[in-house]
Amino acid sequence: MRQRQTAKGAFSLTNPAVRAWVYQILAVVVLFSFVGYILHNTLTNLHHRGITSGFGFLNDAAGFGIIQHLISFQDGDTYGRVFIIGLLNTLLVSALGIVFASILGFFLGLARLSDNWLLRKLSTIYVETFRNIPLLLQIFFWYFAVLRNLPGPRQSINAFDMIFLSNRGLYMPMPLAGTGAIPTLLAVVIAVAVSLVLYRFNRRHQMATGELRRSWPWIIILILGLPALAQFIFGDALHWDVPALRGFNFRGGMALIPELAALTLALSIYTSSFIAEIIRAGIQSVPYGQHEAARSLGLPNPVTLNQVILPQALRVIIPPLTSQYLNIVKNSSLAAAIGYPDMVSLFAGTVLNQTGQAIETIAITMSVYLIISLLISFLMNLYNRRKALVER
Template structure:
């Protein structure tokens, strides 16, 4: 009898766990019902207006060209290829900004902690200035006030007849695969593997005997001799397509268009200010006793920073640094303001206007940014777990 009452009490509404499960089930039902209503309402409205839904439009021909494309693209290619071009352009500007903002932010963050008064004050002015100007205004500044005021192609800044800088962009040589490309790549891979093996052998020898063997002269020799010998035997690995002025513009080579340069400069400078503060706060979170202990051992400042301070500071730096990388990807959508052909400008702009598939194009664009952001978070979380303290 007592056992029956216990079981009955376990499933009673007076039990907090039972009430919690009921509330969660009701919440799921309400959310699913609301989503079903929105979907049904959307499909009904589309049907009443004669608007077809689906992703079949991706196979249709696009009636526009794209200035910046990392893969071959011509006017008349499909919208599916437009999607790939926009995705690659978004990944390109995001990767460039992440690299440049990280390097610049690391340098500025260290400068704020420098003993040099002038360097410390200049870095502070840099942070307080660019951090408080909206990124869109910085993009407009670099694009309209700086890059668009460069000389035309005929008066372009010439760098040894190899690279040319004008208001049309920066034209540079394009590397093309040569006859010995495969052999040179194989030789380079062999040189890298041999260098890793040599480094590990010398490291084990040092740990066993205390005798230091320098690996870098032999590693440099391997990386130069093996690929160089492969090119002598099998032919050149790379040929260069140089830009040449023809008519009113350059032909050949590859171009860094002003839109990409302005976006990269603006987002790198803007985000580097936040990364600099992340670096500074991470270093200052390390107890000062660690600095004193390193000095008492006679370690120079660069060694103290690389071997003692930064490994401990990274545990504080990585989480907010991940947020800044995600902000770079999301802020790259501002490229539409100056016409850079990224996902927003191409897919949520040109493709949407031509096809009228608003739901599909917006859904694809949102999914792209979601997947990129989740991928960055996944990789940074893996790195964060490697740097985290492990209790044994």
């Protein structure tokens, strides 16, 4: 009898474990019911208004041009190609922003801890200024107040008749693949691989015997010599398409349009002020005894920073740094304010207005940003796990 009562009580709502499962099941049912209601309501309204749904519009021709495209694009190309161009432009400005913000933020973070009073105060003014001005205003400043006020193409700033800076953008020579491009690329890969093997071998030899073998002379010879030999045998790896003024603008070469430059500058400068504080906090989180121990061993300051302080500080730096990288990707959507052709401007803007497929275009744009953010988070978490302390 007691066993029956115990079994009956195990499946009773008075049991906390049973209650927890019931509440979770109810929450899942309510969630799926709400999502189902939203989908049913949306499809019903689309049907009543005669709006077709689906992604077939991606095969339709887009009747507009794009000022920047990393792959070829013509007015008659499809909306699907517009999506690829918008995605590539978003990835481009995000990558540039991450690289420049990381480099600038790292040096600013070190400057905030410098013994030099002037350098420390200047970096503090930089951080406190740019992180407290809204990003959109900084984008407007660089675009309208700086880049759009540069001289026109005919009065452009000229460097060696190869690089031209005007209000139309920065025009530079564009490298084009030559006959020796593939052999030279293979030579570079081989040189880097052999250099890594040589470096690791010399490090192991030093750890085992204490004898120091310098790797850098051979590494320089490999990295410079092998590609040069490949070009001597197979021909030039690159030749250059130099821009030239024709009519009212430049033709040829590679162009950095003002919209991209303004967005990259604003994202880099704004985010670097936050990264600088992350770097500073990470370095200051390392106990000062580590600095003193390194000095007692006679280690120079650069070696102390690279080999002692930064490896420990990275465990504090990486998690908030990941958030800043995600913010760069998401903040790049502000490009629509100055007409830079990213995902939001092209797909959630122009394509939506032309096709009327609001749900599809918005869903695609949201999914792209979600996937990019999850991928960055995944890679940074992998790196974070590699740098984490492991108890043995």
